[in-house]
Amino acid sequence: MFKEGEWYNFTVEKFIQLPNSNSYLLVHESGKRLLLPAEYYVKYNIVVGAQIRCRVDKINCTGQIFLEPEHPFYEIGKSYNFEIVEEQSTPIKGITNVVVRDVFSNNLTLLVPSKSFDSRLTASSVFTVVNIKKGLPILSFPASKHQCKHIAADSKMVEMTLVGTMLIQGEEYYVLQTETECFSLLKVKHYKHYNLVKNEVVRAIFRGYSDNGFLKVDPVHPYYQLGKTYDFIVKGVENGLNFDEGYNKSIAVVYDKFGMKCGVKIDNAVAIGENIKCRVVGYRKGRPQLEVVPKEQKDNSF
Structure with a gap:
């Protein structure tokens, strides 16, 4: 309900x-x-x-x-004036950590591309509330969303260089950068099996922008290729109620080459231990996104 x-x-x-x-x-x-x-x-x-x-x-x-x-003061989607406490440098050149104070005197931090701020910082500035979690506003700086608009929304692939890692609120992130100083942040825990190294060029699927002007990307998988079909063994079946994507189907649980759990929407019953053919349709958090290939379809299996 x-x-x-x-x-x-x-x-x-x-x-x-x-x-x-x-x-x-x-x-x-x-x-x-x-x-x-x-x-x-x-x-x-x-x-x-x-x-x-x-x-x-x-x-x-x-x-x-x-x-x-519901927050007593802030509403998601609206912009408010926040006092700027300080601007902090980070280990990555081109990324700035900005600390602001909310109406309840909570200090809030947000990472932004440095060129979004250059000379804009004063005693206070307008930020947009993009979400509220555990009583704390999650903010974006409106100007930062336009810094990388030269990367078209319909781009299939971007090439980025791994310039280092950052610790953000206790979580380690890879920092990727384009030649034009547009950045992306990826949680290290999702990509350990990629064996990424500093200064490596990473090809990734571009899928939009974060609220703070960072690119949202999914690096190409080291093994699974887009559009190709692979064999997987069904290890379980779960209820597929998904409120974000609006479907209510059963999900076949399979594991990829690196032991990562993946879910595949299924229309027909499958047995645990059954071999099913799945096509790679994308990547998310270091895992292949899969769709079942109907048995009557020809495929290029791996």
């Missing part, structure tokens, strides 16, 4: 004190009860008996629902 990204009204039934954390118990009109961690929303002034509006931020594979209550 709940969908990711949708808003729902809840009543705050009680405040629950737990050994390691405190939570609000929320009740939907359907009778469904959900917990909301209290630590992130201390300044929201949520009280028992109040009606609050929450967005379903995520529904994980086990069906657990994560809520994000």
